[in-house]
Amino acid sequence: MEDHQEMIDTTTSRPLLHPVMQSEGSGMTPQEITIRATFIEVRRLATAVEKGERSISKVRKSRREFVSLVLKHGPAELLKNLMFQVGAFYRTTDGNLLFFRDPDHRLYDIEEKTFERYLIQLTDNVTGLRHQWLPRLQAWVRFNAAEVTTHFLAYNDGPDLNVIAVNTFDGHMMRRKRGGKWERVPNGTDRILFLTPPEFLSPWQPDFENGGTGKDLDWLGSLGHFADDGPLSIEDQRRLLRVWLLHLFVPALNPNHPIPLHEGVTGSGKSVLGESIGRWLTGPEFEVMDLPSGDAAKAEESLKIALCKRPLVVIDNVDSPAAFLEDFLCRYATGVRMSRRRLYTNAEEVHFVPRAGLIVTSRDPHFRREDVARRLLPIRFQLIPDDQRRSETEIRTEVDSRRGRIWADVLTELARVQDAWLDLKDKVKPSHSLADFSVFGELLATSELPGSPGEWRALMQRLETAQGRFTTEEDPLVELLRAILPASGVLSDQPVRDLYKQLRDKSVTSDLPFPVKGVGALTKALKNKRPAIERALGIRIVLDNHHQGGEYHIAIARVPGPGAPRTEGGDSGDGGDSDPISLSENEAGVP
Numbered sequence: 001m002e003d004h005q006e007m008i009d010t011t012t013s014r015p016l017l018h019p020v021m022q023s024e025g026s027g028m029t030p031q032e033i034t035i036r037a038t039f040i041e042v043r044r045l046a047t048a049v050e051k052g053e054r055s056i057s058k059v060r061k062s063r064r065e066f067v068s069l070v071l072k073h074g075p076a077e078l079l080k081n082l083m084f085q086v087g088a089f090y091r092t093t094d095g096n097l098l099f100f101r102d103p104d105h106r107l108y109d110i111e112e113k114t115f116e117r118y119l120i121q122l123t124d125n126v127t128g129l130r131h132q133w134l135p136r137l138q139a140w141v142r143f144n145a146a147e148v149t150t151h152f153l154a155y156n157d158g159p160d161l162n163v164i165a166v167n168t169f170d171g172h173m174m175r176r177k178r179g180g181k182w183e184r185v186p187n188g189t190d191r192i193l194f195l196t197p198p199e200f201l202s203p204w205q206p207d208f209e210n211g212g213t214g215k216d217l218d219w220l221g222s223l224g225h226f227a228d229d230g231p232l233s234i235e236d237q238r239r240l241l242r243v244w245l246l247h248l249f250v251p252a253l254n255p256n257h258p259i260p261l262h263e264g265v266t267g268s269g270k271s272v273l274g275e276s277i278g279r280w281l282t283g284p285e286f287e288v289m290d291l292p293s294g295d296a297a298k299a300e301e302s303l304k305i306a307l308c309k310r311p312l313v314v315i316d317n318v319d320s321p322a323a324f325l326e327d328f329l330c331r332y333a334t335g336v337r338m339s340r341r342r343l344y345t346n347a348e349e350v351h352f353v354p355r356a357g358l359i360v361t362s363r364d365p366h367f368r369r370e371d372v373a374r375r376l377l378p379i380r381f382q383l384i385p386d387d388q389r390r391s392e393t394e395i396r397t398e399v400d401s402r403r404g405r406i407w408a409d410v411l412t413e414l415a416r417v418q419d420a421w422l423d424l425k426d427k428v429k430p431s432h433s434l435a436d437f438s439v440f441g442e443l444l445a446t447s448e449l450p451g452s453p454g455e456w457r458a459l460m461q462r463l464e465t466a467q468g469r470f471t472t473e474e475d476p477l478v479e480l481l482r483a484i485l486p487a488s489g490v491l492s493d494q495p496v497r498d499l500y501k502q503l504r505d506k507s508v509t510s511d512l513p514f515p516v517k518g519v520g521a522l523t524k525a526l527k528n529k530r531p532a533i534e535r536a537l538g539i540r541i542v543l544d545n546h547h548q549g550g551e552y553h554i555a556i557a558r559v560p561g562p563g564a565p566r567t568e569g570g571d572s573g574d575g576g577d578s579d580p581i582s583l584s585e586n587e588a589g590v591p
Contacts, residue, residue, distance in 0.1 A: 076136035105171035156252035170203030202283025211405030264381025274314035333375035468535030489558025
């Protein structure tokens with residue numbers, strides 16, 4: 001009777017789970033309450049046996065095995081055994097240690113605070129848990145738990161897209177098999193495991209009854225007040241954003257991640273569109289983030305953590321130079337494996353492949369390197385007229401009201417892509433260095449208008465021109481070349497050193513900065529920036545070192561039309577280079 005009374009007293013007035021672990025019906029269950037009472041009771045009995053206050057033979061038979069377990073291996077072993085009644089432990093190849101909790105179908109990182117608070121509720125203990133039991137539990141999971149693959153926003157079973165699943169952020173998913181219907185099923189169904197920090201995200205459900213027509217997704221894209229002052233029309237930019245958004249949900253076809261760049265003056269709505277996309281995707285708690293300032297390593301670390309914790313990151317008003325940013329954007333867009341410091345540790349690292357979407361907004365971007373530009377979707381915004389301006393509160397309210405319908409539109413589009421993929425995958429071809437993105441866009445275009453991929457391929461050409469324009473927009477070398485080229489656009493074959501002298505003299509007379517330090521540096525710049533310069537000036541550059549002494553010569557010819565044609569090899573990555581001879585630093589005269 002005494003033991004029974006203690007069990008009752010410890011369960012009557014305790015709070016349930018920490019708020020961030022609660023979702024629909026996911027408060028501490030009767031089974032977890034029983035586990036809590038059992039753990040407390042068995043620890044008390046084991047302490048009494050250790051002190052000689054009680055003989056183990058006098059312990060109730062139902063508790064005797066547990067008491068022996070504590071005496072032999074400690075409370076951590078008891079806790080682990082009891083928790084198997086309400087979930088399972090897993091580890092991932094990236095080093096994450098996880099607990100799948102059956103009542104809410106969620107995966108929790110057992111090295112984060114949310115799980116620690118859960119165990120505090122489950123054990124009614126803080127000191128022993130933090131200093132002994134939890135570290136022992138983590139050590140066991142690291143070396144003994146089953147290894148699994150986890151997913152973040154979306155899941156594909158493989159490159160054939162037989163199954164697509166999308167996380168609903170509440171311990172469930174929307175899952176569809178090819179040719180079937182979307183179903184809402186618990187996380188963990190068919191061993192599909194989504195890991196999502198619940199405190200950042202709001203659950204969603206598709207409103208197929210009122211949505212699914214595509215109109216609400218189109219409305220979301222129409223929130224941008226796009227400029228029509230470049231190679232990409234307003235409709236082009238809306239279409240690129242739409243394809244980019246849908247591409248997030250097809251990770252099997254999305255190893256690389258183009259980055260939409262929202263560029264425009266204050267009052268053009270560039271940040272509002274980024275926030276609206278995030279608000280639809282993750283809920284009303286979404287906020288854009290500033291580029292962290294100060295120490296570059298800490299700033300980069302903050303971005304990596306954000307990309308791990310959220311399905312979408314919007315970095316707002318990136319207007320000041322940041323030394324690390326260009327390399328970071330290239331690594332992110334290429335989908336390379338990154339490392340970051342594990343939370344709550346000083347030196348331990350975890351590795352991850354970024355799957356979150358990334359949008360950057362800027363009034364004056366300072367990351368115009370050629371290899372960066374070819375990974376951007378340059379979206380230009382113009383000032384919103386006063387008579388068209390809406391309050392942010394009004395826009396947010398409408399995004400929230402349309403959220404379920406937008407999700408229905410997205411799922412409908414994904415279903416159409418999934419059903420068309422097997423028939424079309426051998427027919428769609430890369431038409432841009434963003435090969436996977438261009439293939440996915442052509443797949444969308446072809447499934448909408450069968451047999452008509454030409455319009456999308458033309459858009460990819462215009463995108464390449466826009467990327468080249470972005471690279472050269474503030475490049476003094478381009479302006480100097482424009483100034484010294486004759487009206488015919490033809491520059492006869494001559495040594496690069498002669499061109500260097502012309503450019504240097506022009507910089508003096510025109511008060512333009514001279515961006516290179518010598519003939520070798522000019523040669524290297526012409527080779528590295530050639531595709532962008534050719535597109536910006538509508539010319540063809542030929543560099544040749546097959547001359548006496550290996551001195552480089554240059555010839556320039558005008559290309560008819562609004563821009564230069566694609567250089568050979570332009571689909572391969574960082575722009576083509578028709579010169580078959582690589583340029584070493586010694587050949588270029590670089591010390």
